[in-house]
Amino acid sequence: MSKSSKVVPGSIVEGFVVCPFDNVHRLLPSRLAVHLVRCARNFPSAKMVRCPFNVTHVHSVADMMTHVACCPNRSTMVHYMNPETLPPVEPRPADFCVQSAEDWDAEPPAKTYNPRTHCENNFLILNPQGNAPAVRREIRERERRRFLQNNQF
Numbered sequence: 001m002s003k004s005s006k007v008v009p010g011s012i013v014e015g016f017v018v019c020p021f022d023n024v025h026r027l028l029p030s031r032l033a034v035h036l037v038r039c040a041r042n043f044p045s046a047k048m049v050r051c052p053f054n055v056t057h058v059h060s061v062a063d064m065m066t067h068v069a070c071c072p073n074r075s076t077m078v079h080y081m082n083p084e085t086l087p088p089v090e091p092r093p094a095d096f097c098v099q100s101a102e103d104w105d106a107e108p109p110a111k112t113y114n115p116r117t118h119c120e121n122n123f124l125i126l127n128p129q130g131n132a133p134a135v136r137r138e139i140r141e142r143e144r145r146r147f148l149q150n151n152q153f
């Protein structure tokens with residue numbers, strides 16, 4: 001009996017996961033899922049089954065019976081199946097509802113504000129930015145005439 005055969009498949013040894021198909025294979029936990037797909041092809045006769053709670057848990061049929069009873073991922077599935085009957089993993093936020101007669105979807109009583117119309121009706125200077133100098137001069141001139149016509153200045 002070699003030293004490596006004593007290692008429990010699926011256990012973590014010095015940061016590496018022991019491959020359930022061949023306990024000589026040691027893998028980074030992040031590489032296990034990919035490795036299991038490839039390694040399973042090399043062991044077609046191995047009567048291994050995958051855990052219903054986590055596909056990286058691969059055991060013989062006999063070991064799986066005991067594994068599913070104490071799988072660390074079991075609680076996630078049980079909570080998923082019974083979301084209402086079991087206490088939540090995290091406390092649920094309390095229902096927050098403020099009674100109000102206001103309807104925020106309704107149109108506001110005020111009219112829409114159009115800055116251009118407001119300026120034109122109230123003799124405010126339209127700032128002619130973003131135009132060519134010639135156009136700016138023309139706008140300024142037009143504004144001046146508009147103000148003079150109305151004897152505001």
Ligand SMILES: [Zn+2]
Pocket residue numbers: 019020021022025035039
């Ligand atoms: Zn392997």
Ligand SMILES: [Zn+2]
Pocket residue numbers: 051052053054057067068071072073
């Ligand atoms: Zn499992």
